[in-house]
Amino acid sequence: MSNKKVFVSGCYDLLHSGHVEFFQQASKFGDLYVGIGSDATYLEYKHRKPMFPQEERLFMVKNIKAVKEAYINEGRGVIDFIPTLDIVKPDIFVVNAEGGSEEKRRLCEERGIEYIELQRTPHEGLEARSSSSLKAAMQKQEDGNEEIKGIPTRLDIAGTWIDQPYVSVHHPGWAITVSLEPTFEVRDRCGLSTSTRNIIKKIWPVKLPKMDPEMLARLVFCFENSPERTEGHVSGAQDAIGICVPGLCRHYYDNNFWPKKIEICSDEMTLRFLEQHLVMVPLEPRKPGCSVVEGKDITPEKVKALADAADACWDAIMRRNLDDFAAAYKASFEAQTAMFPGMLNPAYIGHTNQDNSFIGEAIAHYSSMPEVMAWKFAGAGGGGYMALVVKDAKVFAESHSEAIELNIRRE
Template sequence: MTKKVFVSGCYDMLHSGHVAFFKEAARFGDLYVGIGSDKTIYELKSRQTVCSEIERLYMVKAVRYVKDACINSGSGMMDFVESVERVKPDVFVVNEDGDSEIKRMFCKERGIEYVVLKRVPEDGLTERSTTSIRNTVKSQLPYRLDLAGTWIDQPYVSKFSPGWALTISLEPTIEFVERCGMSTSTRNAARKIWPYQLPNYNSEMLAKLLFCFENEPNKNEHVSGAQDAIGICMPGLCRHYYNNNYWPEKIESCLDEDVLCWLEEHLCMMLMFPRRPGTTVVENSHLCEENVKELADAASRCWDAIMRKDLQGFAASFKASFEAQIKLFPGMMAEGVAEEIEKYKDKVLAWKMPGAGGGGYLAMVCEKPLEGSIRIKIRRRLE
């Protein structure tokens, strides 16, 4: 009578290493596979799976060395207990990474033979692991580009005068450089929760989750503005209204295709240089009601101009918003920034540095994008 063999694992991003393991385990008899549920894997590894449990079950069952497979109903490292009780295997197989004393004792108590296999790739193939593959997969998380009102999302600014911040969520068509105003620090925080892409969930709720995750209450550090999380998580063009609080009182979105295409046609970017280590843009700030109101008014005019697809109005308010930012925080104009702006100011209608400034990219409003510039692609898809 053919023996029953049992193995258990995650089997996310199914690869040749998994298949080689199944092939070797099947030498001991008919192979049954227990698969960790999405919930269990999230609890153990603090990350979402790339492939859902239904997809993983489908793929594992399709492997010719597998007799049958199921989703384990338990939790934790021993989530397979009920599957083993149902299958009643003669042999329990693990690879070296999965070997543990608790599994040995579990099998000994039930009279199940316990076998540990070394990781050996199929002849001619490279050794594979899910971790090594994960490290080579490019994240599809969006970036954010702020158009106007930057700094108003900080209560120490909006307490002088409430107002809107305008952001657009960008498809990751290129990998933007760190420390260049594209909210890469918030995006890196997002990757700890969602390594590859945003989940299919309410986008405003995702933004709140990301904001809370990045700004843990027990950290006595600078609080990242909510516009970063909103710009990453909420698709299209958004404006969010701040009034002496970290989270906006209201959020409005524009997903109109004509407006988004128009923005893509009249915005481009150029890299200057990353913000230099030690650069502090908040020193010697000029915070007062008059200056903050200039910032807020420029952002409101910018939104209205975009809604009308008024290029000259958009350029004027875009530039006014940047000038208001510099008036509030002169340190944004770090050494070398003015010289970089000078290269393009006669070729475009308006310009600003995304984020806190001090270096990074120049975002520019133009009749048509400059040759050699970075074109933007606004994310439309609702998560």
């Protein structure tokens, strides 16, 4: 038996046979020590609580035969294991190939630790397992009935801001949205139209009623923008339409709050194309007191650029051309931020300046990834969710646990 110390690290929330097989393979290199992500790190990184608290996860991992000892990591973020690494002082650090990174490799080189990546393989005779596939299967089983699964949300794809008359007065154009099943925690102030969604919950707390989607969207828009309302701006119609109208939708605005026309795409192959190439990653929410409209610079030329990008985006989606879709998607976001720079650097009204560095850091981080083709912030930006166009959403989500795969609502 080798006396070498072997180290692995992960959250191990939904412990399954894939984890056990990984532990067994890693233990062939020596005595196996495991670092486990804390509840605080899990919440910070994935923006939700783990299913099992850290003490329970520690208990389960410690009692796996291949594991010599396990610890709760006391660090933060994706390299929360450094304090545990200093305790164990391993000879070898083993990762799944999907969980490998240059940062981990460099860390091992600096400390004289051998770095080994293992391919994910199931135990002989067993089905391949991963935490993401297990969660998806659980969700599918839980939602096995035909009822709508709670109140949907919406993701704006292109043409954001054109639904405000003070924008479309300069040039008419389309906004493009998709209605999403709420298969993830929809956080407030994060660009997914939660204010409109919360208004809907006051009327229909459990699910949307079965009625004409456009008429439903009109009702929601009018209820949210009551004439008795004494404060706040008029919410754009794309929020109500994006939530209430299933599938992929585009709506045409020309100096009015409600669109002149609405077109719906429910083609299954087109919706699958979007699901295969769009993911969201959660960031910090838009902070209280921030304004993304301060410093706006709206001109006919800039609004035309926004409208042209939305046209190109819809055309690329209809042709299911990934390269053209990514280019138009990026062009739409650049047109938005040219008019509303506060989407990237919000102003703070009546508050002291706050640190928005996480926005630039997120863009730098994800835009540098070769599998990421384009990016934008959901809704009005200022934080919240980044919506990425990627080469393969499932592959990206498997190697980036923070990524959220999207399920477009069909009906």
